[in-house]
Structures are given as C-alpha cells and as structure tokens.
Amino acid sequence: MSEPSNAADNRRPQHLVADENDTAPTIFRAQNRFIDPAQQPVAPAGPVGPPAPGYPPPGPPPGLQPAASQPVTPQPVAPQPAPAPEQLPPPYFDLSTVALLGQPKRAPTEGWRKWLYTASLHLINLGDSPRVRRRNELVEQVRRPLRGCYRIAVLSLKGGVGKTTVTATLGATLATIRGDRVVAVDANPDRGTLSQKVPLETPATVRHLLRDAEGIQTYSDVRAYTSQGPSRLEVLASETDPAVSEAFSAEDYTRTLEVLERFYNLVLTDCGTGLMHSAMSAVLAKADALVVVSSGSVDGARSASATLDWLNAHGYRDMVRNSITVINGVRSRSRSGRGTKVDLTKVVDHFARRCRAVVTVPFDAHLEEGAEISLDRLAPQTREALLELAAVVAAGFPATARTNA
Incomplete structure (x- = not known):
C-alpha cells in the first residue's frame, strides 16, 4: 500500500510538484509570477503627468536638492498659534505695616x-x-543715602560775596539734618577765616594733618586736627601765615583729601578767590559738585559769570552745567526805599540758563556779624533757603557707589 503523501503528490499537477531543494522563486518563475529586479525595464525619461487626486506632488528624495535650472516654488507656511502665557502663581499678600494698618495721617x-x-x-x-x-x-x-565720599567745592572770583559764610552754613545744614560726618576744609591761601565760623577746639591746621598723615588710622586720630560746632560740622583750618599757606600745593590738597575721605561722607572746600593758585587745579579735578557764590550787586553777578566763563574756557563745561549758583545776602526792597535796586529776576534767569540750579539766600543780621555761626539764630527765611540749597546739593548725589579717585 503506497504512502498517503505520495498519493497526494500524484494527485497534484506535475508542474506544481517541487523538490526539497526547490525554492519559492523557482516556483513563481515557473508560473511567470516572479520578476527579477535586474531585468525590470526602465521607463524612459519624459514629462510626468499630474498626480492622482489625494496624493502629494512628486519631489526629490529627502536629502537631495533640486537642480538649479528648476525653480522651486516656496510653499506658504501656516502661522503657528502663539503659546499660551505661563500661568504664574498669585503673589503673596503684602504683610507690611502700611498694608495691614494703613498710613496714619x-x-x-x-x-x-x-x-x-x-x-x-x-x-x-x-x-x-x-x-x-x-x-x-x-x-x-x-537725607538721601550717600555711598562713599562726596566732594563739594565752593568758589568765587570776587571776594566779599560771602563764600566762606555759604560754606559754613551749607556744611552746618547738611551736618544737622544728616547723620553722617561732614567736614569743611579751608583751602584759601590768603589766610582763610573758615575756622572762625565754629568754636576753636584745636590750634592744629592742615599742615599738621599732612605732617602726621601716615599715623592717622582711625576717626579719633583725625578728630584731633578739626574743630566742631554745635551743628556737628567739623572744620580743618588753614595756616594763618600767608607765607606758609601759599605753599599749599595741588599735591598737598590731594594728600589731605586722601585722609579725609576715609572718615567723612561730605567734604566741602572753601576755595580762594584766585583761580590760578596752585591748589585750585586739584580742587576742581577732585570736586563732584561746584557751588559758585555771587552777591546781589551788579559787580558780584558779573564776577560770578566771569568765573563760569573761566571754567568753560579751561575744560570744565560739564562741571559748569551741573553747578549751583548761590546769590547771597540779598536785601529785599522795603517801603522806605532800602534794599537792592538790581532786578534779581534777570540775574536768576541768567545763571539758570548756565547752571543746574540757582538758590537765593536772603540777608541775615546774624551772618553779617562775621562771628561763629549758629543755625538757631538765623531768620526762618534764611534757614529755609539753606535747606533748599542743601536739598539741591543732595539731588546730585550718585545713585551707586563711586570709587574714590
């Protein structure tokens, strides 16, 4: 009896019977169902018809660029919607005193x-x-915060306009209102009188300070060379001998400033009337603010204007634009005809066009005495004018720390 498998093979057509070594391609080739890729006919190059509906147009394979002779029409890009803003958590409620209790009147x-x-x-x-x-x-x-040392130069080309008085009263006002240290330096080579505006506590002068500069390490050391008034303003006196004070050079002023700016936040310098003496170059080079003093008279205003002209001609234009003009000792007109006849409105307008600010300080009987100055003895109008002057000076304080140069 024959095997069932052989019987089954006999029942199939002979051309479908394959040996064990036959493969599928052999069977498909026998049935003309297999096409060899090497024998596939290549279609001739020619125009390509439009693509079937629903299919994208043919293009070059990825990574290949079209030929330069065939222009590519850019496809419009649909705008992408903007991303939704990030949702921040709600801020915490302010727990400050003003927010919780309100601002009391x-x-x-x-x-x-x-x-x-x-x-x-x-x-x-x-x-x-x-x-x-x-x-x-x-x-x-x-009381605006101040970082570092701020240096103010007070000068005038004409004497007798109250330059030293303005230095002392401005320094006293700043020292009274502020909590930091304020010192005024007498840099007048012609026997300055700044030390006479405060009670004299020591006979030491700027010369003694320079002589012992290397041994000054603390504030108590430098305090032995200054005199302090009731307003807490300290004054560093100059030499009373004109022959010695004339030798106060630019280098001496620079060394003096290097000592003072280590212990004081505000340094005011009472300059001499001469703009050409030796220390003036260092004073102007180191100054952060400039205060030009004028009287209410015609010659005082002309001298102050000439001072600004000299500064402009010698490379201090920026300092002139940021300077402050003080019209000092102005007498108001009275019914009896006393007082100034100068049109102060025009004087103020002249300096307002050249400087940052103009402050008018009225005449005061206490300041006319020329002795030690006490702010409590000044007239209310004088104290208000000095307060305005101090506020204008403080408006020029730098907002950030400055390296002392």
Whole structure:
C-alpha cells in the first residue's frame, strides 16, 4: 500500500510538484509570477503627468536638492498659534505695616493747625500746611543715602560775596539734618577765616594733618586736627601765615583729601578767590559738585559769570552745567526805599540758563556779624533757603557707589 503523501503528490499537477531543494522563486518563475529586479525595464525619461487626486506632488528624495535650472516654488507656511502665557502663581499678600494698618495721617507740628488738633483732643486733624509739607520734603531730600565720599567745592572770583559764610552754613545744614560726618576744609591761601565760623577746639591746621598723615588710622586720630560746632560740622583750618599757606600745593590738597575721605561722607572746600593758585587745579579735578557764590550787586553777578566763563574756557563745561549758583545776602526792597535796586529776576534767569540750579539766600543780621555761626539764630527765611540749597546739593548725589579717585 503506497504512502498517503505520495498519493497526494500524484494527485497534484506535475508542474506544481517541487523538490526539497526547490525554492519559492523557482516556483513563481515557473508560473511567470516572479520578476527579477535586474531585468525590470526602465521607463524612459519624459514629462510626468499630474498626480492622482489625494496624493502629494512628486519631489526629490529627502536629502537631495533640486537642480538649479528648476525653480522651486516656496510653499506658504501656516502661522503657528502663539503659546499660551505661563500661568504664574498669585503673589503673596503684602504683610507690611502700611498694608495691614494703613498710613496714619501725620499730626500738625506747628501753627494754628496744631492748636486746633490739641484743643479738639486729637479729633480734628487737618495735617500740616503746604509750607511745612514742602519743608519735610526738602528734609527727606537732604537725607538721601550717600555711598562713599562726596566732594563739594565752593568758589568765587570776587571776594566779599560771602563764600566762606555759604560754606559754613551749607556744611552746618547738611551736618544737622544728616547723620553722617561732614567736614569743611579751608583751602584759601590768603589766610582763610573758615575756622572762625565754629568754636576753636584745636590750634592744629592742615599742615599738621599732612605732617602726621601716615599715623592717622582711625576717626579719633583725625578728630584731633578739626574743630566742631554745635551743628556737628567739623572744620580743618588753614595756616594763618600767608607765607606758609601759599605753599599749599595741588599735591598737598590731594594728600589731605586722601585722609579725609576715609572718615567723612561730605567734604566741602572753601576755595580762594584766585583761580590760578596752585591748589585750585586739584580742587576742581577732585570736586563732584561746584557751588559758585555771587552777591546781589551788579559787580558780584558779573564776577560770578566771569568765573563760569573761566571754567568753560579751561575744560570744565560739564562741571559748569551741573553747578549751583548761590546769590547771597540779598536785601529785599522795603517801603522806605532800602534794599537792592538790581532786578534779581534777570540775574536768576541768567545763571539758570548756565547752571543746574540757582538758590537765593536772603540777608541775615546774624551772618553779617562775621562771628561763629549758629543755625538757631538765623531768620526762618534764611534757614529755609539753606535747606533748599542743601536739598539741591543732595539731588546730585550718585545713585551707586563711586570709587574714590
């Protein structure tokens, strides 16, 4: 009896029976169902018809660029929607005192408003007057934070206009309102009188400071060479002998400043009337602010204007634009005809066009004495003018720390 498998093979057509060594291509080749890729006919090059609907147009394979002779039409790019902004967590509630308790209204400090506030058992609070609020704003401006040492030069081409007085009163105002150290240096080569504006505590002068400069290490060391007034303004006196003080050179002033700026935040320099003496070049080179003093007279205004002209002609244009002009000792007109006849409005306008600010300091009987200065003895108008001057100076303080040069 034959094997079933052989019977099955006998029943299939002979051309479908394959040996064990036969492969699928052999069977498909026998049935003309296999096409050899090497024998595939190549289609002749020619125009390509339009693609079938729903299929993209033919293009070069990825990584290949079309020929230069065939221009490529750029396809429009659909705009992408902007990403949604990142959702930040809600900020924490401010826990400051003002946010939690509110800003209390200040009680009036003077005048009938204070009397009414006291008489009503603190029920009627009208606050301070506009004048008092303005003064408080100036005080806050004077207390502006200061980093490093700020150097102010006070000068005038004409003597007798109150340059030393302005230096002493400005320094006293700054020292009284601010909490840092303020010192005024007498750099007048012609026997300066700055030391006479404060009680004399020591006979030491700038010459003694320079002689012992290497041994000065602390503030208490330098304090032995200065005199301090009730306002906390310190003064470093100059030599009383004109022959010695004339030798105060630019190098001496630079060395003096190197010592003082280590211990003081504000250094005011009372310059001489001569712009050509030896120390003036160093004073102008080291100054951060310039205060030009003028009187209310015609010759005083002309001398102050000539001072600005000289500075412009010698390369200090930027310093002139940022300078402050002080019209000192102005007498107001009275019904009796006393007082200045100069049109101060035109004088102020002249210097306002050339400088950063102009401040008018009225005549004061206490300052006319020429002795030690006490701010408490000044007239209210004089104190307000000096406060405005100090605020204008403080407005020029740098916002960032400056390296002392």
